[in-house]
Amino acid sequence: MTHTPFSCPCGETEWHIEAPKSGLHLICYCADCQTAARHLGADTVLDAAGGTEILQVAPEQITFTKGAENLGVLRLSPKGLMRWHTTCCNTPVANTVQSPKIAFAGVIASNHRGDPKALGKVRAWVNTVYARGARKPAKDQGMGRMAWTFLSRAFVQFTSGRWRNTPFFAGPDMAPVATPRVLSKEERNRARP
Numbered sequence: 001m002t003h004t005p006f007s008c009p010c011g012e013t014e015w016h017i018e019a020p021k022s023g024l025h026l027i028c029y030c031a032d033c034q035t036a037a038r039h040l041g042a043d044t045v046l047d048a049a050g051g052t053e054i055l056q057v058a059p060e061q062i063t064f065t066k067g068a069e070n071l072g073v074l075r076l077s078p079k080g081l082m083r084w085h086t087t088c089c090n091t092p093v094a095n096t097v098q099s100p101k102i103a104f105a106g107v108i109a110s111n112h113r114g115d116p117k118a119l120g121k122v123r124a125w126v127n128t129v130y131a132r133g134a135r136k137p138a139k140d141q142g143m144g145r146m147a148w149t150f151l152s153r154a155f156v157q158f159t160s161g162r163w164r165n166t167p168f169f170a171g172p173d174m175a176p177v178a179t180p181r182v183l184s185k186e187e188r189n190r191a192r193p
């Protein structure tokens with residue numbers, strides 16, 4: 001298996017992704033991704049149109065090789081996505097859903113340190129209604145592909161029991177490895193794009 005390296009900008013946290021080309025490489029322009037990045041003070045993960053470049057994989061493909069204890073998790077609302085980030089330098093790492101049984105991780109691609117080609121081509125542009133500026137994409141593309149990949153991945157991971165291999169949840173009750181912090185309405189509004 002081939003893997004490709006990732007690290008936060010300060011270098012205290014490192015991870016890699018196995019078989020990155022099996023993932024779906026996309027750009028999400030949604031207001032929530034922008035809000036999370038802005039709240040963390042990590043606007044540098046956003047492109048000029050407000051997009052976040054993401055590689056969607058199964059959590060078992062992610063291995064932390066340094067500073068796994070630096071994981072923190074943020075939620076924009078009590079039911080929002082689990083937005084994992086480093087606590088060393090407040091850098092977004094990956095998004096998961098609340099239940100590890102739905103095996104899914106959207107890894108933030110700006111931390112990628114390997115050959116750019118390792119992640120494959122960008123194949124979906126989603127929530128473009130929230131994009132802005134001159135380089136804003138005209139419309140969403142690849143939504144069907146994204147939904148299909150999500151469902152088939154989660155199905156295989158669940159039926160095989162491989163959903164249990166995740167760096168984000170642990171223990172007999174598969175609890176999150178960090179305590180989620182839910183933003184207040186004020187904090188959320190302040191960071192809105």
Ligand SMILES: [Zn+2]
Binds near residue numbers: 028033
């Ligand atoms: Zn998003």
Ligand SMILES: [Zn+2]
Binds near residue numbers: 013086
């Ligand atoms: Zn760091």
